[in-house]
Amino acid sequence: MRQILLCAALTTSLALLSGCTLSKTKADTAEDAPGKAAYHKISAEEDYEMMVSQEVVVVDVRTREEYDGGHIENAVLVPNESIGSKMPETLPDKEATLLIYCRSGRRSKDAAQKLLALGYQSVYDFGGVIDWPYELVKEG
Template identity: 35%
Template sequence: MNKIMMIVMLIVVVAISAGCNHVVASQGGISMTTEEALSLWQAKKAVIIDVRTPQEYQEGHIPDAVLIPLNQLETRLDEIPKDQQVLLICRSGRRSAQGTNLLRSKGFEQVVNIEGGMLAWRGPVVK
């Protein structure tokens, strides 16, 4: 009995730790950490869309990030690739979470919110 319980606990621990570095559901949306986003972006495995205002974008943005303010997202769907991983970022992660939910409701399955937004971003920034 003791051996069976230890095996079950080991399986649970492995299952939990295996999921730590993957995209997770959060507040009704899908998100990942800035570290995971940075890694994907540096490997050129994802496109980053910045949903902040033009003024916020000018104050500092991720190199090559595409600016599509949240209030324009729905009217600019044709600019968003459906065949690539798309990461949305804003200042703190709230607007990009809204954008992620919007795009997923429109059939964009590979869209992910970057948790913490630019406040948490530790990668390169262009000013």
């Protein structure tokens, strides 16, 4: 009987420990490796707070036509398709905080990961402009 109780206690402890390990978030992972760049997914509201409270570079990774149709004020256009193995000329500072967006969130995630691979250190993906509750500006 004692062995059964000991086995049950051990099994419960292992289950709890493995549950704790599996519950780590992306933010936890980023904190575990200080000094290493990591992918950060944030909301449009968090993005807006960063825009008004600190120096950031807002990066639109859509096409020129989409950008001209309406974009976030002061956003830099760097189409996702143009991000390759070289640092984009319009983003010369790899230490700058970059806030990336596209139309729906697919291209922004792809672009954010490519920029991290190029050595950018502070990259935040806030998804698609379709979820942006604030004003957009249009060219022309």
